[in-house]
């Protein structure tokens with residue numbers, strides 16, 4: 001592993017075997033997560049962002065999902081050990097999950113148990129990972145975490161049930177629960193999708209603040225490039241199970257190379273171009289069926305620049321500048337356009 005990284009995913013291939021057919025959910029996904037940085041993983045629903053995250057947590061649905069190939073390396077900051085998570089016995093993985101790598105999910109109402117108070121649920125998370133802690137200490141920790149994530153009157157709200165809280169509050173509880181064990185990596189899967197824009201901004205700001213305070217790395221998964229603009233250091237853009245472009249955030253926004261990234265950017269309203277009044281072109285068509293993906297470049301049916309080769313051969317990943325990679329025939333040196 002590179003010394004600056006805490007997580008490295010290498011050439012990950014995951015397939016789902018379902019009653020309706022076989023889906024190659026990930027083919028050849030690789031990305032690095034540096035220490036104390038945020039990696040934004042962006043793409044439309046169904047492109048493989050969450051499948052990659054669930055692979056890291058080893059929470060893929062079984063027996064349908066199978067990791068066919070690849071490695072997921074994690075550096076344990078406490079021991080300095082480099083571990084391939086995919087080879088880890090389940091008992092050791094349980095220790096990593098929650099303690100070292102935590103995940104917050106998109107819809108807090110389904111992730112929180114409605115019949116327990118939020119305090120009980122945070123306490124349970126704390127006690128599972130710190131079995132020597134007393135119940136009283138766990139409750140104090142739960143109150144402290146609710147305070148950290150900005151819940152007013154945490155001593156009272158700790159006894160609330162999830163339905164007594166607003167969507168924004170519940171999302172804060174999820175973050176409190178995920179951070180209660182001081183993880184080294186926080187995976188946030190669409191953490192603000194169900195919230196209105198003001199609360200979204202507050203939650204993202206809170207995550208940035210907590211990242212500074214706790215010194216952790218974040219994988220921020222979203223379909224919205226606008227969300228990662230101010231919150232990520234690097235961005236990986238995914239399309240139908242592949243990373244099609246990866247670069248530092250500034251390069252993605254100022255000099256996108258992949259036509260899909262261009263399309264995603266074109267669908268983000270910009271204040272300097274008329275804000276919400278502006279006409280947003282977006283990307284034509286929709287994501288092809290994963291059961292029957294197109295040959296060649298998977299983006300070719302929707303790409304305004306597609307030419308003959310795109311329809312038959314999948315483009316390789318090429319590095320066009322340090323840290324900036326793209327999968328598109330337009331950016332391979334030997335390529336010439338035929339149309």
Ligand code: SF4
Pocket residue numbers: 258259260297298299300303304305306307310315327328329330
């Ligand atoms: Fe478009 Fe061809 Fe590039 Fe794919 S390889 S993104 S179809 S130009």
